Amino acid sequence: MTSKRTMKSAFEAMLFVWGDPLDVKIAAEVFNIDWKEAYEYFKELQKEYAEQERGIAIREIDKSFQFCTNPDNSEYIERLCTPVKEQRLTQSAMEVLAIIAYKQPVTKGEIESIRGIKCDRVIEGLTKKDLIEEVGRSTGIGRPILYGTTKVFLKHFGFKNLKELPEIEDISDILREAPEGVDMEQIVIDFQQG
Numbered sequence: 769m770t771s772k773r774t775m776k777s778a779f780e781a782m783l784f785v786w787g788d789p790l791d792v793k794i795a796a797e798v799f800n801i802d803w804k805e806a807y808e809y810f811k812e813l814q815k816e817y818a819e820q821e822r823g824i825a826i827r828e829i830d831k832s833f834q835f836c837t838n839p840d841n842s843e844y845i846e847r848l849c850t851p852v853k854e855q856r857l858t859q860s861a862m863e864v865l866a867i868i869a870y871k872q873p874v875t876k877g878e879i880e881s882i883r884g885i886k887c888d889r890v891i892e893g894l895t896k897k898d899l900i901e902e903v904g905r906s907t908g909i910g911r912p913i914l915y916g917t918t919k920v921f922l923k924h925f926g927f928k929n930l931k932e933l934p935e936i937e938d939i940s941d942i943l944r945e946a947p948e949g950v951d952m953e954q955i956v957i958d959f960q961q962g
Contacts, residue, residue, distance in 0.1 A: 787834075788834065790832055821838070868915050869930070872916040874915055900921065917930070
């Protein structure tokens with residue numbers, strides 16, 4: 769039987785090599801253990817990194833884990849990577865993404881009725897960026913496609929799961945209240961910071 773220490777060490781190495789979020793079930797299969805046991809080892813590793821205030825942290829994304837930089841070091845990382853151009857989402861893209869995040873699963877028609885304008889290109893762009901995906905079909909007339917967010921969305925916005933989305937009673941009220949030219953990305957960031 770492999771010791772707990774050995775498994776945690778191996779999980780740490782696996783996180784480093786894997787790069788993308790490592791699903792707990794995949795890691796558990798490597799040791800032929802229950803995924804719940806593997807999950808606890810990952811949580812212990814995550815806690816150890818946090819307690820030691822390391823430059824690298826372990827974050828959870830929908831029952832998967834990944835190395836990331838400690839948010840306290842973001843200023844220094846930004847300085848290091850300053851020449852790298854950030855590709856920001858447009859206001860339209862942020863609006864559609866917010867609607868999908870809070871109303872999912874949602875059809876294109878429902879999104880357009882909230883926004884009051886067509887959103888074909890925006891949905892196409894968000895799909896190409898892997899922030900949203902088709903999650904099924906509605907039972908309504910014509911069986912329109914239903915859209916939902918992806919793990920990439922969770923990773924990009926720093927959420928562990930969809931339950932961490934801030935409480936919003938009605939996304940259409942927020943979109944109506946937002947003055948023209950308001951950066952919807954900043955609104956989402958403000959919600960995250962609570």
